[in-house]
Amino acid sequence: MRGEFPDPSRPNMPLLAFETSCDETSAAVIHEGRVLANAVASQIDLHAEYGGVVPELAAREHLRNLAPIVRAALKEAGIHANQLEAVCATQGPGLPGALLAGLKAGQAMAFVLRRPFLGIHHHEAHLYSPWIVGDPLRGDFSSFEPNVSLIVSGGHTILVHVEAELRHRVLGSTVDDAAGECFDKTGKLMGLGYPAGPLIDQLAAEGNPKAFDFPRPMINSNDDDFSFSGLKTSVRYFLRDRPELLEDRQAIRDLCASVQAAIVDVLVAKVIRAAKRLGVNCVTASGGVTCNSSLRARLATACQKAGLNLRLAPNRVCTDNAAMIGILAERKLLQKTAMTPLDADIMPNWELA
Ligand code: KG4
Numbered sequence: 001m002r003g004e005f006p007d008p009s010r011p012n013m014p015l016l017a018f019e020t021s022c023d024e025t026s027a028a029v030i031h032e033g034r035v036l037a038n039a040v041a042s043q044i045d046l047h048a049e050y051g052g053v054v055p056e057l058a059a060r061e062h063l064r065n066l067a068p069i070v071r072a073a074l075k076e077a078g079i080h081a082n083q084l085e086a087v088c089a090t091q092g093p094g095l096p097g098a099l100l101a102g103l104k105a106g107q108a109m110a111f112v113l114r115r116p117f118l119g120i121h122h123h124e125a126h127l128y129s130p131w132i133v134g135d136p137l138r139g140d141f142s143s144f145e146p147n148v149s150l151i152v153s154g155g156h157t158i159l160v161h162v163e164a165e166l167r168h169r170v171l172g173s174t175v176d177d178a179a180g181e182c183f184d185k186t187g188k189l190m191g192l193g194y195p196a197g198p199l200i201d202q203l204a205a206e207g208n209p210k211a212f213d214f215p216r217p218m219i220n221s222n223d224d225d226f227s228f229s230g231l232k233t234s235v236r237y238f239l240r241d242r243p244e245l246l247e248d249r250q251a252i253r254d255l256c257a258s259v260q261a262a263i264v265d266v267l268v269a270k271v272i273r274a275a276k277r278l279g280v281n282c283v284t285a286s287g288g289v290t291c292n293s294s295l296r297a298r299l300a301t302a303c304q305k306a307g308l309n310l311r312l313a314p315n316r317v318c319t320d321n322a323a324m325i326g327i328l329a330e331r332k333l334l335q336k337t338a339m340t341p342l343d344a345d346i347m348p349n350w351e352l353a
């Protein structure tokens, strides 16, 4: 018997999730908190030669990738589209053309299947990705506790107080460049490819973080905001005056380690300070930069010292993915959140409240 939807007493609700806010085309199938499939097609290679995401190309590539990615996700989950109980997609924020591709595909599918549709806030989904654990992945909300959450990616650096499940308040964000952007732009100055973040992480492992002293912008500011463009500029002028360093492989490793240390110092200090001030017992982090091995290690040490629990999103759900969109959508459906109309538009500048 099929009950009314959404009905928390009826657990049988596999849902299909779409994520296309930037340069990852992703579709996931979620069922009772379990991630049955999380197919991701990354466009990194497509944009690498331009040194950044080209919005028009991203949108076209999403359109090309969407059908095969949805097919792959349904196949991996072992279900037919008719068995889906709901469809959800990222509604914003993000690149307009990219968002349009995924949102309209999701709405069209919900229309054809006559299923409810839910538009999801991309950053709100990031807030819950640290609670996706295990292999196979599943949402683990039994141990959920109020936390301070860092969302740190190529486009965003946001600090959020998550007061309860589905209740949050933004504490601060970057006033200029995002942390990932700082990794990528300083890496470009060092002649590294795009995106430079993962390369800097690798090279820094063999470098000396104290070799060069770069600024830690806003580390002691009396707020929860960030700024990284000054650090980038400082690296630019430093390399203008000492171009010979770029010919020296060890100097590049030291530069990577020193830049990384400056970024990580700021992120860790501000997260821990906010957590202590707000009296929460838990810190979480997600977004592409959370893949950074130094950030992960330093957060672990700092949280241990401060007596805080730490939940880091597993690497494969740090970067953009539809599993986190679906996991949040399922929590919302269980709490009877209002559905999103099938003609609802994208919200490219949707601010996290
Ligand atoms: O979340 P994401 O995939 O996309 C958005 O920006 O929304 O994050 C990508 C960002 C890029 O700036 C990339 O350089 C950075 O995350 N990143 C890293 C690492 N892996 C990815 N930065 C530092 N260390 C890493 N290991």
Ligand code: ZN
Pocket (backbone or CB within 6 Å): 122, 126, 153, 287, 319, 320
């Ligand atoms: Zn993201």
